[in-house]
Each structure stands twice: as C-alpha cells, then as structure tokens.
Amino acid sequence: MTTARRLxxxxxxxxxxxxxxxxxxxxMQAVSRANLELPWxxxxxxxxxxxxxxxxxxxxxxxxxxxxxxxxxxTHALDRPLRWPRLAWASFWVALVGTLAALWAIFWGKATVxxxxxxxxxxxxxxxxxxxxxxxxxxxxxAVIIATYRAWRAEHRETPAPLAVFGMLATIVVWLxxxxxxxxxxxxxxxxxxxxxxxxxxxxxxxxxxxYFGHPLVYFWLLPAYVVWYTVLPKxxxxxxxxxxxGRMVFALFILLSTPxxxxxxxxxxxxxxxxxxxxxxxxxGIIFPSFVTAFTVVAxxxxxxxxxxxxxxxxxxxxxxxxxPLVSSVLLSMLLFAVGGFGGAINASYGMNxxxxxxxxxxxxxxxxxxxxxxxxxxxxxxxxxxxLVRRELELSLLAKVQPYLWFAGMLLFSISNHITxxxxxxxxxxxxxxxxxAIAEAWGGLxxxxxxGGLFLFISSAFFLLVMLGTVLAGRPTADTTVAFAEPLExxxxxxxxxxxxxxxxxxxxxxxxxxxxxxLAQHLQMPRFGSPGFRPF
Amino acid sequence: MHIDLYERFWMWSAxxxxxxxxxxxxxGLVSEGTRxxxxxxxxxxxxxxxxxxxxxxxxxxxxxGSVTVTAVALMFAFQPNEIRVPAGKPVTFRLTSPDVVxxxxxxGTNANTMVIPGYVAQFTTTFATxxxxxxxxxxxxxxxHHAMMGKLIVEEAL
Amino acid sequence: xSMHGVxxxxxxxxxxxxxxxxxxxxxxxxxxxxxxxLVLVFVFLAAFMLYYFVNWKLLSFIWRIG
Numbered sequence: 001m002t003t004a005r006r007l008x009x010x011x012x013x014x015x016x017x018x019x020x021x022x023x024x025x026x027x028m029q030a031v032s033r034a035n036l037e038l039p040w041x042x043x044x045x046x047x048x049x050x051x052x053x054x055x056x057x058x059x060x061x062x063x064x065x066x067x068x069x070x071x072x073x074x075t076h077a078l079d080r081p082l083r084w085p086r087l088a089w090a091s092f093w094v095a096l097v098g099t100l101a102a103l104w105a106i107f108w109g110k111a112t113v114x115x116x117x118x119x120x121x122x123x124x125x126x127x128x129x130x131x132x133x134x135x136x137x138x139x140x141x142x143a144v145i146i147a148t149y150r151a152w153r154a155e156h157r158e159t160p161a162p163l164a165v166f167g168m169l170a171t172i173v174v175w176l177x178x179x180x181x182x183x184x185x186x187x188x189x190x191x192x193x194x195x196x197x198x199x200x201x202x203x204x205x206x207x208x209x210x211x212y213f214g215h216p217l218v219y220f221w222l223l224p225a226y227v228v229w230y231t232v233l234p235k236x237x238x239x240x241x242x243x244x245x246x247g248r249m250v251f252a253l254f255i256l257l258s259t260p261x262x263x264x265x266x267x268x269x270x271x272x273x274x275x276x277x278x279x280x281x282x283x284x285x286g287i288i289f290p291s292f293v294t295a296f297t298v299v300a301x302x303x304x305x306x307x308x309x310x311x312x313x314x315x316x317x318x319x320x321x322x323x324x325x326p327l328v329s330s331v332l333l334s335m336l337l338f339a340v341g342g343f344g345g346a347i348n349a350s351y352g353m354n355x356x357x358x359x360x361x362x363x364x365x366x367x368x369x370x371x372x373x374x375x376x377x378x379x380x381x382x383x384x385x386x387x388x389x390l391v392r393r394e395l396e397l398s399l400l401a402k403v404q405p406y407l408w409f410a411g412m413l414l415f416s417i418s419n420h421i422t423x424x425x426x427x428x429x430x431x432x433x434x435x436x437x438x439x440a441i442a443e444a445w446g447g448l449x450x451x452x453x454x455g456g457l458f459l460f461i462s463s464a465f466f467l468l469v470m471l472g473t474v475l476a477g478r479p480t481a482d483t484t485v486a487f488a489e490p491l492e493x494x495x496x497x498x499x500x501x502x503x504x505x506x507x508x509x510x511x512x513x514x515x516x517x518x519x520x521x522x523l524a525q526h527l528q529m530p531r532f533g534s535p536g537f538r539p540f
Numbered sequence: 541m542h543i544d545l546y547e548r549f550w551m552w553s554a555x556x557x558x559x560x561x562x563x564x565x566x567x568g569l570v571s572e573g574t575r576x577x578x579x580x581x582x583x584x585x586x587x588x589x590x591x592x593x594x595x596x597x598x599x600x601x602x603x604x605g606s607v608t609v610t611a612v613a614l615m616f617a618f619q620p621n622e623i624r625v626p627a628g629k630p631v632t633f634r635l636t637s638p639d640v641v642x643x644x645x646x647x648g649t650n651a652n653t654m655v656i657p658g659y660v661a662q663f664t665t666t667f668a669t670x671x672x673x674x675x676x677x678x679x680x681x682x683x684x685h686h687a688m689m690g691k692l693i694v695e696e697a698l
Numbered sequence: 699x700s701m702h703g704v705x706x707x708x709x710x711x712x713x714x715x716x717x718x719x720x721x722x723x724x725x726x727x728x729x730x731x732x733x734x735x736l737v738l739v740f741v742f743l744a745a746f747m748l749y750y751f752v753n754w755k756l757l758s759f760i761w762r763i764g
Binding site: 242295296299300302303304307314315317318339342343346347350352353 | 738746
C-alpha cells in the first residue's frame with residue numbers, strides 16, 4: 001500500500017502544481033480581456049498564456065489528479081496493493097516527461113497553438129510528442145488499474161465491484177476508447193508533419209479525430225468527480241448512498257454514450273454532412289439522462305444524511321449538512337454550478353441555437369461551469385479530504401480551506417454569467433483585445449468583461465488559498481496516523497450479486513458498435529473524397 | 541433491481557424531458573427544415589487566389605434577387621473587408637481560407653461558420669434589419685487574431 | 699392521573715403505539731423518504747425547461763440556416 005500512497009501523492013502533487021501555474025495565467029487573461037493595461041501585456045503573452053492555461057488545466061491537472069485518485073480508490077476499495085508497482089511508477093514518469101517536453105515548447109514560444117492545436121497551425125514537435133507521452137503514461141496507468149482489478153476479480157468471481165472501482169473502470173473505458181482518436185491524429189498526422197516527414201495535413205480530418213477524443217475527454221474528467229459525489233460525499237456528510245444500482249447504470253450509460261457525440265463540436269464545420277451531425281445531436285441529448293439521474297441520487301443521499309442528523313421537515317436537512325467541511329461545501333457548490341452548466345449544454349447541443357453562440361465567450365462561460373467547477377472544484381474538495389491521508393498530516397490553514405469553495409463559487413458566478421451574456425452579444429472567445437478598433441458594437445461588451453475580470457480575481461484568490469492550504473498541509477501539518485479512506489454504504493446494503501449494469505464487457509461492445517455507427521461511415525466517406533492537404537503555418 | 545418510488549418518478553420525468561429535447565429538434569427539422577448547417581466542397585488551399593471560385597471575392601446579385609457573397613478569410617483580414625447586402629433577401633456566403641483555420645461571425649446574427657483551409661464553407665441567411673454589422677474571426681488564427689475584422693452593411697432593399 | 703413523587707415519565711407514559719400505525723409504517727415503501735429531493739429536482743427540471751424553451755423560441759425559431 002505504500003507504493004500506492006506515494007504514487008498517488010506524486011500524481012496529485014504534480015497536478016496541484018500544474019493547477020497553480022495555470023491559475024496565475026488565468027488572471028492575466030481575464031484582465032487582458034477587460035482591456036486593462038498590464039506591464040507585460042502583449043498578444044504573444046496572451047495567446048501563450050491561453051495555451052498554457054488550457055494545456056495545464058484541461059490536460060495536465062485533470063489527468064494527473066485522476067491517475068492519483070484512481071490509484072487510491074482502487075487500492076482502498078479493493079483492499080489490495082497495486083499490481084505491477086514498477087509499471088505504475090513508469091506511468092507517472094512517462095506522463096511527467098511528456099508534460100515537461102510540451103511545457104518547454106509552450107513556454108519557449110514554440111507552440112502557441114492553444115490546447116486544441118488545430119492544424120495547419122504548427123507547433124514544435126516536442127509539443128505533440130510530449131502530449132502523446134502524457135497519454136501513453138495514462139494508458140500505462142489504465143493497464144495497472146485494470147490488472148489490479150482483474151487480480152481481485154479472480155478471487156471474487158461473483159461479487160460486484162465496489163462502486164468506486166466500477167466508476168474508475170468506466171472512466172478508464174471511456175478514456176481508452178476516446179484516446180484512439182487523438183493518438184491517430186498525433187501519430188498519423190501531426191507528429192510526422194511537424195517533423196517534416198510529410199508536407200501537408202488535412203485540417204478537417206484532424207478536427208474530426210480531435211473531437212472524437214475531445215468530447216469523451218470531458219467525461220474522463222467528469223466521471224471521477226461523479227465517483228466522489230456517489231461514494232465519498234454521502235460518507236463525509238454522514239449519510240448513505242441512496243441507490244447503488246442506479247450509480248452503476250449511470251456509469252454504464254456513460255460508457256455507451258460518451259464518444260459518438262463529437263460532431264456537436266463541429267456543427268459549424270464545412271465538409272461534414274448534415275445527417276451525421278444530426279445523429280450526434282440525438283446522442284448528445286441522450287447523454288443528459290444519466291446526469292439527471294445522478295442529480296436525484298446524490299441529492300437524496302444528502303437528504304438521508306440530513307435526516308439522520310435530525311432533520312424532519314421538507315428542506316431543513318439542507319441546513320443540517322456539514323457546510324463547514326471543505327469537501328462537502330466544495331462538492332455541493334460544484335453541483336450547483338454544474339446544474340447551470342447543464343442548461344447551457346443542452347443549448348450547445350441544439351444546433352439551431354448553437355449557431356448563435358458557437359466560438360463566442362458563451363462557450364468559455366459554459367465549460368468553466370463544467371470542467372472549471374463540477375470537476376475542478378470537486379477535485380479541490382477531494383484534495384482537502386485526501387491529501388492529509390496521503391501525506392499523513394492534518395489539514396493546515398483549515399479556515400482558508402473553509403472559505404475557498406465559497407470564493408470559487410462567487411468568482412465563477414461572476415465570470416461565467418458575464419461570459420454567457422457577452423457570448424450572446426457575439427463576443428468571440430480567446431481574443432487578446434475585445435475593442436475591435438473602437439467599434440460601437442464591441443463597446444457594449446465593456447462592463448461585462450470588467451465583471452468577468454473581477455470574477456477572475458476572485459477565482460485567483462480562491463486558487464491561492466487552495467495552494468496555501470496544500471503547501472501548509474504538506475510542510476507544516478501536524479502528523480496524524482489517520483489514513484482511512486472510507487466509502488459510503490448503500491442504503492440497501494452492499495449488493496450481493498452482479499446485475500446487468502455490472503457487465504462491463506457487454507457495455508464496451510455496445511459502445512464500440514455505437515462508435516462505429518457514428519464514426520466509421522462518415523470517416524470512410526471523408527477519406528474517399530478528393531481532398532487537399534495544407535502546409536504548416538506558425539503565426540506566433 | 542429495486543428503485544425507490546420517488547426516484548422512479550423522477551427518472552420517467554427526466555426521460556420525458558430528454559424526449560422533449562428530441563422533439564424540439566424533430567419539430568424544427570420537419571416544420572422549418574432546420575438541419576445542422578453543412579456544405580461539402582473541397583478546394584486546394586495553396587491555389588485559392590487562382591481558383592475561379594475565389595479569384596474575385598465580392599458580392600454578386602443573382603437573377604432571383606438573392607445575393608452571393610464570396611470571401612476569403614486569411615491571416616489577419618477578410619477579403620473583402622466591407623460587404624454590402626440587401627435587407628430581407630437571402631444571402632449566401634461562400635468562404636475559404638488559404639492559410640490556417642479561421643472563423644466567421646457577424647455579431648448579433650446567426651451568420652456563423654468555421655472556415656477551414658481545403659474546404660468551402662457555405663450557408664444562407666437573411667438579414668432583416670438594415671444597419672452596420674461587425675464581422676469578426678472567432679477561431680484563434682495567430683497573433684493578429686483579435687485584429688481580424690470587417691464590416692457588413694445591410695442596405696434597405698429598393 | 700398525576701401522582702406525587704412519581705417521575706413524570708412513569709406517571710405520564712407515552713401513548714402505546716397503535717398496531718395499525720406500526721403496520722402502516724411497515725407497509726409504506728422503504729423509499730419515498732426523500733420528499734425534499736423530489737421537490738428540488740423538479741424545481742431544477744422546471745428551470746431547465748424554461749431556460750431551454752426561452753432560448754429555443756428566441757433563437758432557433760427565427761433564424762434558419764440552410
């Protein structure tokens with residue numbers, strides 16, 4: 001278990017460091033967007049910073065945090081050490097080396113291509129190779145977790161996997177299916193092209209492969225957060241998990257529906273026919289369902305917790321919840337923000353409305369509620385709960401930890417609401433200067449970009465509190481022997497036998513069939529069309 | 541498997557709202573013909589300026605009163621950067637890029653498309669209200685991205 | 699009923715639980731104990747529908763892209 005503890009600490013430690021750097025970049029961007037002059041403000045700095053923020057937050061912070069979380073959940077819920085401990089460490093080092101290579105390219109100004117890296121904008125090969133290694137590291141991690149699970153399974157033929165492990169396995173399945181897309185983009189297109197081995201790439205094919213990966217990527221982030229909502233939150237708030245089988249159903253549905261939805265990011269792209277976009281629209285609207293079910297199950301688990309603490313009325317159980325506990329408040333606030341994010345998600349998926357907000361500030365408002373709140377705030381709360389157990393020290397500066405989630409909530413509301421509105425008013429996302437040579441239309445965005453910058457400042461202070469608590473805990477926390485990682489009991493007791501939703505193999509096969517229906521034909525059609533490649537450009 | 545009464549009730553409701561979302565899409569599809577925007581046409585991005593389809597960017601009036609706007613999005617400008625179209629008439633935009641991926645958006649309208657090198661983006665829309673509109677690039681295309689802009693003037697139809 | 703020197707709890711025993719009430723409590727489904735959640739999720743659903751419908755009506759309806 002020591003390997004697992006140290007490995008998890010290394011992964012989460014690096015994730016938190018990446019988060020810290022990215023948070024600093026974010027403040028600079030929010031202020032630049034409000035058109036406030038800063039000492040080092042320049043287009044170079046702004047776009048470099050957007051790239052670094054996106055890569056560090058969306059790819060590095062999330063992946064490393066999830067690798068750490070997966071190690072902890074698997075070893076504790078199954079109560080056994082990691083299989084292949086050396087390989088487990090290799091996963092960390094491979095991912096780390098890859099990340100450092102990509103960051104070198106970004107910070108030396110050789111890869112200002114944003115985290116979506118759409119060709120024919122061309123970055124330094126180290127950027128593509130580095131990100132590929134990050135994914136390879138996560139694949140090794142996946143293999144270790146699966147091997148650990150299979151070793152357990154061999155000894156427990158009939159027992160359903162604990163929900164925490166089942167959720168992590170679903171995460172891994174989604175990840176393995178989806179990373180095929182980005183691996184193909186990297187290995188067949190971008191790496192040979194950036195090394196000069198091939199002259200041109202097809203930018204639309206690259207976008208199709210990227211978004212094949214890019215949407216399930218969000219479920220790779222979200223599912224571990226759901227695991228925390230289902231298995232840790234009810235425990236810490238003093239209740240039980242309201243429904244274990246529905247939790248399994250939710251994870252199984254995510255395996256099924258995560259991937260065949262990517263074209264909803266490409267509604268506005270030429271070159272993809274209408275019918276396939278329509279199919280992906282329907283799949284996208286279907287994937288709202290498991291999140292609806294999650295809303296009930298998790299809130300009901302909290303109601304059970306509040307009632308077991310003595311609440312008897314309709315809503316007084318809300319007040320009985322331990323709002324001062326940083327894990328509980330982080331997760332509850334992240335769920336509230338996610339609810340609003342879900343509203344916007346349904347709008348994004350409906351292509352008629354999407355044409356109003358595609359690539360506007362609305363989109364960044366939207367995903368800061370989802371990945372930036374549902375995921376990031378849940379992970380911060382999880383860190384308050386988990387890091388003390390990993391480093392065997394009590395949480396230090398706990399007052400800051402209590403305040404931090406509320407500050408994040410307030411900052412995110414300001415940031416996100418103002419960006420949704422400026423998006424509806426047509427302000428594009430990812431622009432250094434929103435003034436458009438003094439255009440009267442652009443002037444109308446002014447006050448709201450200021451509010452968004454204020455939100456950014458709140459978020460920055462909140463991030464700083466989080467980092468201080470983490471540093472304080474690791475360096476100065478009082479030693480403790482408490483390393484128990486406990487998960488919520490289901491209200492109806494542990495399930496005795498495996499149900500339909502436990503049959504991972506079945507769901508994987510069904511998911512692959514759906515992916516083939518949604519992607520094989522349009523991709524084949526695309527490859528048969530006479531196409532023209534693009535040479536690379538480096539306009540940065 | 542046992543599901544709590546209230547939760548079962550909720551799941552049916554959630555299923556119903558998902559069906560309602562489907563319904564709005566199907567309704568738009570059937571009654572208004574609102575399909576996802578799409579146009580499949582390729583072009584050699586290294587020869588945009590000599591391609592007869594884009595050699596002379598600008599506005600062409602069609603016999604039926606509609607107009608076609610042919611434009612090139614490039615680092616970091618639109619060619620042409622001032623476009624005049626009549627109000628209330630269908631306007632078909634045709635765009636491509638000779639370099640990186642760009643975006644095309646007329647602020648305050650649903651005129652919005654990606655512009656991808658190697659492909660021709662095409663869509664048709666109608667501007668009801670005369671006036672001057674801001675035309676911007678909404679996909680990061682390099683250090684001059686925020687300066688990539690133009691003007692769309694919707695003129696009172698005669 | 700009250701007697702001097704006898705603790706209240708003994709002189710005033712709680713009324714015995716009617717067998718009917720026990721039967722009712724047992725017959726009530728073990729679930730259906732989260733009325734607050736039910737209300738909250740439907741508030742959420744109503745907000746969701748309102749938000750979607752308003753956007754749909756305003757945006758999707760009037761702009762057609764072909």
